[in-house]
Amino acid sequence: MAQHFDTLETRDPETRQRAQLAALRSQLAYAKSNTHAYARLLADVNPSEVTLLAALAKLPVVRKSELVELQKENPPFGGFAASGWGAKSRRAALVFASPGPLYEPEGSEPDYWRLARALFAAGFRAGDLVHNCFSYHLTPGGAMLESGARALGCTVFRGGTGQTEQQLQAMSQLEADAYVGTPSFLKIILEKADELGVALPKLKKAVVSGEAFPLALKEALLKRGIAAYQVYATADVGSIAYESEAHEGLIVDEGVLVEVVRPGTGDVVAPGDVGEVVVTLLGNADYLLIRFGTGDLSAIIPGASACGRTNVRLKGWLGRADQTTKVKGMFVHPSQVAQIVKRHPEIMRARLVVDNPEGVDRMTLHVEVPSNASSHADALATSIRDVTKLRGEVAFHAPGQLANDGKVIEDARKYD
Numbered sequence: 041m042a043q044h045f046d047t048l049e050t051r052d053p054e055t056r057q058r059a060q061l062a063a064l065r066s067q068l069a070y071a072k073s074n075t076h077a078y079a080r081l082l083a084d085v086n087p088s089e090v091t092l093l094a095a096l097a098k099l100p101v102v103r104k105s106e107l108v109e110l111q112k113e114n115p116p117f118g119g120f121a122a123s124g125w126g127a128k129s130r131r132a133a134l135v136f137a138s139p140g141p142l143y144e145p146e147g148s149e150p151d152y153w154r155l156a157r158a159l160f161a162a163g164f165r166a167g168d169l170v171h172n173c174f175s176y177h178l179t180p181g182g183a184m185l186e187s188g189a190r191a192l193g194c195t196v197f198r199g200g201t202g203q204t205e206q207q208l209q210a211m212s213q214l215e216a217d218a219y220v221g222t223p224s225f226l227k228i229i230l231e232k233a234d235e236l237g238v239a240l241p242k243l244k245k246a247v248v249s250g251e252a253f254p255l256a257l258k259e260a261l262l263k264r265g266i267a268a269y270q271v272y273a274t275a276d277v278g279s280i281a282y283e284s285e286a287h288e289g290l291i292v293d294e295g296v297l298v299e300v301v302r303p304g305t306g307d308v309v310a311p312g313d314v315g316e317v318v319v320t321l322l323g324n325a326d327y328l329l330i331r332f333g334t335g336d337l338s339a340i341i342p343g344a345s346a347c348g349r350t351n352v353r354l355k356g357w358l359g360r361a362d363q364t365t366k367v368k369g370m371f372v373h374p375s376q377v378a379q380i381v382k383r384h385p386e387i388m389r390a391r392l393v394v395d396n397p398e399g400v401d402r403m404t405l406h407v408e409v410p411s412n413a414s415s416h417a418d419a420l421a422t423s424i425r426d427v428t429k430l431r432g433e434v435a436f437h438a439p440g441q442l443a444n445d446g447k448v449i450e451d452a453r454k455y456d
Contacts, residue, residue: 043347043348044348044349045156045157045160045161046157048294049157049291049294049348049349049350049351050348050349050350051350052350053350053351056294056350056351057093060093060297060322061090061091061092061093063322063323064090064093064096064297064320064322065087065088065090066087066323067320067321067322067323067324067328067330068082068085068087068090068330069087069088070122070325070328071122071328071330072085072087074122074328075119075120075121075122075328076114076119077102077110077114077118077119077120077328078119078120078328078330080119081099081100081102082099082330085099093297096297096299096320096331097299097306097307097308099306099330099331100306100331101301101305101306101318101331101332101333102120102329102330102331102332102333103332103333103335104142104274104276104332104333104334104335104364105333105335105362105364105373107120107140107142107276108140108141108142108373108375111142111143116135116143117143117144117145117327120327120328120329121145121326121327121328122325122326122327122328123145123147123325123326123327124145130325130326131148132145132146132147132326133145133146133147133148133152134146134180134183136178136179136180136183136275137178137179138178138179138180138275138370138371139370139371139372139373139376139428139429140371140373140375140376142275142276144180144275144276144327145326145327146180146183146326147324147325147326147327150187150191151187151188151191152187152278152326153180153184153187153188153273153278153279154188154278154279154293154294154295155184155185155187155188155189155191155271155273155278155279156188156189156191156192157188157279157282157293157294158188158247158269158271158273158279158282158283158293159185159188159189159192159194159220159247159271160192161269161282161283161284161285161291161347162245162246162247162267162268162269162271162282162283163244163245163267163269163285164189164192164194164218164245164247165192165193165194166192166193166194167193167194167195168189168192168194168195168217168218168245169194169195169196169197169214169215169216169217169218170185170189170194170195170196170197170216170217170218170219170220171197171199171207171210171211171214171216171218171219171220171221171243172185172186172189172196172197172198172199172200172220172221173199173200173201173207173219173220173221173222173225173226173229174200174201174220174221174222174249174250174369175200175201175369175370176198176200177200177201178429179275179369179370180275181249181250181275181369182198182200184273184275184278185220185247186198188279189220194218197210197211197214197216199211199221201221201225201368204228204229204232205232205236207229208229208232208233208236208238209238211229211240211243212233212238212239212240215241215242216240216242216243217242217243217244217245218243218244218245218246218247219243219245219246219247219248219266220246220247220248220249221246221248221250222248222249222250222251222368222369223248223251223252223253223254223257223258223268224251224368224396224399224400224401225368226246226248226261226266226268227257227260227399227400228400230261230264243265243266244265244266244267245266245267245268245269246261246266246267246268246269247268247269247270247271248268248269248270248271249270249271249272249273249369250366250368250369250370251366251367251368251369251401252357252453253268253270254399257399269282269283269284270282270283270290270356271283271290272290272336272354272356272357274319274334276327276329276332276334277296277319277321277329277332277334278293278295278321279293279295279296280292280293280296280298280317280319280334280354281293281298281353281354284345284347284349285347286345286346286347288341288345288346288347288353289341289345289353289354289355289356290353290354290355290356291345291347291349291351291352291353292351292352292353292354293351294351295321295322295323295324296319296320296321296322297319297320297322298317298318298319298320298352298354299317299318299319299320299331300313300314300315300316300317300318300338300339300340300354301315301316301318301333302315302316303315303316303337303361303362304316304361306318306331309339311339311340311341311342312339312340312341312342313339314337314338314339314358315337315338315339315361316333316334316335316336316337316361317333317334317336317337317338317354318331318332318333318334319331319332319334320332333361335360335361335362335364336357336358336359336360336361337357337358337359337360337361338354338355338356338357338358339354339355339358340352340353340354340355341353341354341355359451360451362374363448363449364449365394365449365451367394367401367403367428367430368401368430370428370429370430372392372394372403372428372430372449374448374449376427376428377390377391377392377405377448377449378448379427380405380420380423380424380427381407383423384407384416384419384420384423386409386410386416387407387408387409388407388408388409388410388439389407389408389439389442390405390406390407390408390442390448391405391406391442391443391448391449391450392404392405392406392432392448392449392450393405393406393449393450393452394449394450394451394452394453395452395453395454396453396454401453402433403424403428403430403431403432403433404432404433404434404435405420405424405432405433405434405435406435406437406442407420407434407435407436407437408437408438408439408440408441408442409436409437409438409439410439417434417436420434421433421434
């Protein structure tokens with residue numbers, strides 16, 4: 041069985057840099073000529089004069105946190121897409137939504153999100169039945185992993201999220217070989233299997249994403265005979281980095297350039313230092329994102345992986361550069377908390393706390409109210425679900441009990 045997806049993974053680093061530099065020049069020229077956003081942002085940049093990758097650091101960073109407003113000003117994609125519908129000469133195949141809301145197009149190329157490489161590194165092969173538990177509702181998670189699996193020749197079961205017993209029934213009766221989804225939901229499915237005495241003898245591999253993957257859970261899965269690997273991907277740029285059998289960080293995908301910068305700036309930090317992950321797409325003709333600030337924190341790992349892949353590696357997800365956080369694979373923004381509060385004028389101050397008792401993400405909206413307002417709990421829970429598309433609990437506090445520190449979202453999750 042082949043060890044690597046293709047020869048790009050094992051290129052000499054200098055050969056890779058030359059190819060990336062040429063691709064970057066082409067991408068800059070294409071973006072400048074085909075999108076309103078980059079015609080403005082790159083007005084003073086001559087793509088042919090970009091002769092070193094270090095020149096990338098001089099270009100502006102476009103942060104995910106800015107895209108909501110940019111898309112409102114220039115719908116539907118903020119001026120960053122060369123494809124669309126109607127009068128657009130280049131047609132988008134699909135459109136997705138993420139909380140915010142943010143809208144992203146998908147092009148018609150096979151494996152548009154470049155997830156096949158990550159799945160291959162995790163041992164997925166043609167003929168496998170992949171049980172896909174990423175969401176197919178509004179967001180692209182399910183479609184992203186499905187496109188990668190199908191590009192490898194796998195068959196996909198569209199499980200989606202929730203309905204644990206029905207998911208387990210399908211996995212058992214169809215004898216799924218592999219799982220893709222959040223690690224916490226895989227844990228829930230396996231616990232339900234133990235409770236009901238259902239065996240999953242063919243389930244041997246998994247690719248997980250959307251939330252942190254504690255070492256304790258990875259080891260527990262391995263004891264059950266399931267080798268689970270992480271992939272770091274977003275709805276905006278697709279695959280960014282993935283784990284290999286070496287389990288030494290996440291290897292950057294061949295279709296992107298990744299920088300780690302000091303949060304709030306475009307300044308690249310030294311290898312090993314923690315900063316914000318900034319991604320540049322190479323060769324994408326639909327959604328042009330150059331120096332896209334993900335808001336995620338990570339760090340570059342010096343040296344090459346023992347698996348033979350030679351691209352740079354990331355330590356993995358180390359938190360958020362802003363207060364935006366990811367819950368069960370969905371981003372939750374401070375602006376959404378403000379939107380909830382606006383619906384309920386009785387709230388004086390609010391803080392959304394995310395924790396993970398028993399390894400499962402939980403959201404609790406702590407609110408200060410002038411009197412006991414527990415009668416508003418159901419209405420608040422409904423607002424949380426309507427705005428974030430996630431379920432949340434509500435905790436009431438007297439005025440002055442919440443910290444006056446400007447924090448809107450607190451990530452209190454603990455990982456072993």
